[in-house]
């Protein structure tokens with residue numbers, strides 16, 4: 210997704226979406242996640258949306274034909290949210306403290322009518338159990354503008370690591 | 384080593400009491416650098432180790448770079464098609480020879496002084512070799528260093544740093560057939576896929592082994608995952624699930640109540656089309672393998688541990704997991720998905736989704752496993768140096784063992800078998816009180 214035709218705004222389904230709109234969307238999501246508002250996070254997805262985290266050896270293949278870290282359809286996103294809200298999600302009980310930085314936001318026309326693609330960089334820090342872990346990578350999302358704001362059709366997190374470092378399991382949303 | 388360390392390690396590693404029916408493991412085994420160093424020599428450099436699957440390097444000149452037992456290796460298929468394992472170190476002065484993680488190459492060239500080697504190990508070029516006295520013997524002596532032993536069973540490539548290790552099949556013993564059973568699941572055989580889960584945990588490698596052989600933790604630890612299965616219409620049970628010691632440190636859990644398996648055991652979340660495909664596949668298996676063998680392969684989930692670094696999860700789908708101890712409290716884990724070579728694309732997509740929904744550091748269940756054994760690694764610091772208190776209890780199921788009843792998956796018999804074998808290899812003392820029941824090491828024969 211490293212195209213030269215980066216624009217500050219994009220026309221989608223008769224609307225103008227600016228980079229500022231997308232940045233606001235991503236920053237709001239970061240706040241929602243850092244505040245552990247998982248219902249609020251789930252509301253960012255349109256029905257039938259997906260959440261994907263490919264493995265660190267990812268070369269762009271479909272997650273349906275290779276291994277991955279997260280390959281959630283809408284039902285599994287729902288199950289993941291339900292799980293994370295439970296006190297019995299031991300890997301996140303007590304919750305991690307997380308802190309996200311998002312940058313290098315760019316927009317591209319989506320492949321499907323009425324969608325746009327986002328590419329952005331992130332750094333996420335997680336404190337838990339006296340440990341401090343850092344995750345870095347890129348977002349490659351597909352979003353749709355709706356009357357209720359932007360919604361995810363695909364939320365994809367691509368890690369910049371060669372392997373998940375010690376302690377850095379993906380028990381929370383990245 | 385400080386005297387404090389040697390004193391602590393002087394306590395027996397295992398305390399087994401057949402009068403009180405208790406089995407205890409010294410917690411130093413998980414955290415002592417001295418024991419870790421001893422394991423390196425007495426386990427990792429002595430026995431067979433899982434290197435990788437043949438299907439990871441399907442074509443001539445394919446290679447992967449991988450560290451096993453702390454040693455950088457090149458796992459490759461040479462130009463003749465032969466599978467090789469080379470020490471990834473230049474014979475000249477020791478530089479890491481191949482600094483890529485994977486690829487396809489006929490030759491490996493060291494960047495330092497540009498010595499070049501063919502992937503069959505022979506020297507291709509030594510620049511300016513006129514400076515050496517006897518170039519022919521130099522070339523011979525400077526061939527790539529092979530890992531002393533390499534043998535393959537059903538596509539699983541094993542190596543040993545010990546030239547005198549007994550043949551692989553002898554080491555695998557009863558575990559070998561369970562690997563064959565996986566290969567037999569599909570007429571087309573199985574293959575590994577890209578998308579390798581590479582991750583590290585803050586825990587001792589033996590805690591990862593225990594966790595895999597521990598059905599007792601399933602309900603409490605995976606409470607949220609069990610809830611998800613129930614909601615999607617599948618009953619989860621601990622009944623009729625057994626644990627077996629297969630000898631040589633290998634062990635097996637036979638599970639029937641932990642959710643469905645793609646193309647083997649259907650459950651509602653897989654959908655109607657998959658039900659039809661599962662039935663067709665099952666009929667094909669009966670035709671090909673006979674009713675009994677098909678039953679053992681299809682109706683049960685298996686978790687197979689092949690001592691010391693291979694775990695095969697034949698559960699939601701097929702996963703290979705490899706353990707690489709880095710330090711007493713640090714283990715690298717690598718997990719590959721194994722799939723039928725030929726499979727309906729919808730089944731494949733369902734398989735990938737279903738497997739990673741459970742397995743791996745981003746799934747709905749494995750993070751809780753990792754949490755559990757990382758918490759053990761932290762918690763056992765509390766009893767450091769506390770003598771008799773510094774032991775973990777693994778007695779569960781010994782009562783049935785003395786009665787001659789088959790150990791259940793929700794007992795700790797498979798762990799006891801692992802630990803006895805480990806103690807034989809590493810030493811440190813096994814204190815036994817009373818008489819062991821004759822039946823306590825029974826395996827399982829489904830051939």
Ligand code: FES
Nearest residue numbers: 473475476493496
């Ligand atoms: S160390 Fe490799 S060529 Fe000199």
Ligand SMILES: [Fe+2]
Nearest residue numbers: 601604605752
């Ligand atoms: Fe588990």
